[in-house]
Amino acid sequence: MLLKTIRLRDRTPVTLRLMRPDDAPLLLDMHNRLSDASIYFRYLRYRIPTLEQLEKLAQMTPDVGVGIVASIETPTETIIGHAYYVIEADDRTSAEPAVLVEDQFQGRGLGRALLDILSQAAWEQGIEVFHALVHPSNEQLLGLVRRSGLPFQSKYAYGMHEVQVELDPALRG
Numbered sequence: 538m539l540l541k542t543i544r545l546r547d548r549t550p551v552t553l554r555l556m557r558p559d560d561a562p563l564l565l566d567m568h569n570r571l572s573d574a575s576i577y578f579r580y581l582r583y584r585i586p587t588l589e590q591l592e593k594l595a596q597m598t599p600d601v602g603v604g605i606v607a608s609i610e611t612p613t614e615t616i617i618g619h620a621y622y623v624i625e626a627d628d629r630t631s632a633e634p635a636v637l638v639e640d641q642f643q644g645r646g647l648g649r650a651l652l653d654i655l656s657q658a659a660w661e662q663g664i665e666v667f668h669a670l671v672h673p674s675n676e677q678l679l680g681l682v683r684r685s686g687l688p689f690q691s692k693y694a695y696g697m698h699e700v701q702v703e704l705d706p707a708l709r710g
């Protein structure tokens with residue numbers, strides 16, 4: 538399902554759509570193009586998921602969470618960004634998000650667009666809070682959260698930032 542088409546800061550058109558079960562191979566291709574730094578900041582270790590793990594993720598149903606992919610036509614579809622959230626099993630007003638943009642497309646507004654659409658989808662599903670563990674050197678993600686306009690709290694614990702973002706659009710500054 539097409540959510541929308543956006544243009545990056547350099548005018549590149551990018552399609553944002555819901556993740557589909559058959560996206561796993563294209564998601565793996567994107568992971569294989571990532572720098573070590575992006576892999577580490579995303580997974581907090583230098584290892585990308587396997588095809589089987591991505592297949593399981595891509596088959597996620599809305600009661601578990603929601604995934605979005607960002608793609609360009611090259612001329613076949615190439616996934617260049619990915620974001621999803623997984624709803625807490627014991628507190629369905631809370632979810633853990635993840636956002637990933639391929640290195641050569643970072644810093645052009647795609648992370649912001651993915652986070653916006655993810656926050657909106659989550660709020661519409663009754664989720665009030667995103668919480669995530671963020672590496673303290675991950676200035677891009679911390680900057681992204683700061684610039685989202687949504688209220689957030691950050692607590693330093695065990696060498697990581699525990700970041701909690703409130704999703705109510707009425708609170709957006």
Ligand SMILES: CC(C)(COP(=O)(O)OP(=O)(O)OC[C@H]1O[C@@H](n2cnc3c(N)ncnc32)[C@H](O)[C@@H]1OP(=O)(O)O)[C@@H](O)C(=O)NCCC(=O)NCCS
Pocket residue numbers: 574575576578579634635636637638639642643644645646647648649650675676677678679680681682684
């Ligand atoms: C974090 C990430 C998703 C951001 O995506 P992006 O497309 O580069 O972000 P955007 O271009 O939309 O930038 C949004 C805001 O983030 C901040 N930001 C982006 N790059 C930054 C940097 N290098 N330093 C500080 N702030 C930065 C800025 O505030 C920016 O807002 P502005 O453009 O209005 O100034 C991307 O860098 C990424 O995939 N990193 C690797 C994986 C990761 O860390 N994922 C998050 C953990 S799950």
